[in-house]
Amino acid sequence: MTIKCSIVPVTAYQQNCSVMVCEETGKAAIFDPGGDIDKIEAAIASLGGTLEVIYLTHGHMDHCAAADVMRKKYGVQIIGPQKEDAFWIDKLPEWCKMTGFPHADPFTPDRWLDDEDSVSFGNQQLQVKFCPGHTPGHVVFFHEQARLAIVGDVIFQGSIGRTDFPRGDYDTLIASIQTKLWPLGDDVTFIPGHGPTSTFGHERETNPFVADGKFA
Incomplete structure (x- = not known):
């Protein structure tokens, strides 16, 4: 395997922020930085990485609230999710206030993603899969060589993502x-x-x- 990976649970929601480091270059990517920046930075350092890019699976606050702060601090890009999640990111201050989550300002990613896009960090390539349903603009990142996927809130061990939020859809x-x-x-x-x-x-x-068997 040509990557090192660490999972960093962040915020009161214990959201899994993933840190990947390309072993060949030392370049790091982080996925869904929802908060607790000090913990994310410690994970990058422990893997010997240098932050190159921020990826977002979707626009819910516990997955993206720290993204713009880290973009400005490190001078890196925010890539993802798909543009249908823009309304979630635009309403970050409202959702944070409503739930007692630390304040986050709205932001615009440097690049929106679509199905079958390809993104990279260091020498590593990731495939993008557009997987709406939990949110309308949700994406998944797949590292084929490592046989590893960052799926956000699409699926969990023994469960699936909620679909009762605005523009969620169970069948989708x-x-x-x-x-x-x-x-x-x-x-x-x-x-x-x-x-x-x-x-x-x-x-x-x-x-x-x-x-x-459920669908047999």
Whole structure:
């Protein structure tokens, strides 16, 4: 494997901010920095990395509230999610105030993503899968060589993302999982937005929402 990876639970929501470092170059990417910047910085340092880019799976506050602060501090780009999540990012101050979450200003990513885009950090390539349902602009990042996916709140060990938020849709989420994630392979390990890692194969066997037997 040509990457080192660390999972950093951040904020009161214990959101999994992932840190990846390209072993060949030392360049680091962070995924979904929702807060607790000091913890994220410590993880980057412990892996011997230098921050190059910030990736976002979607626009919920616990996944993106610290992104713009870190973009300005390090002079790096924010890439993702898909542009349909712009309304979530635009309303960050309202959602933070409503839930007692630390304040975050709205921002605009440097680049919106679409299905089958490719992004990179260091010498590493990531495939982008557009997986709406939890939010309308949710994306997943897949490192094919490492057989690793950063899935945000699309799927969890034993569960799936909520669809009762504005513009969430249950049927769309199920379709995203079945048509965009399952074809990547049962052996793929995924890091969800909350909770422990799992594999797509394990979830196809055991997840009560999307197990293959549920749709037989």
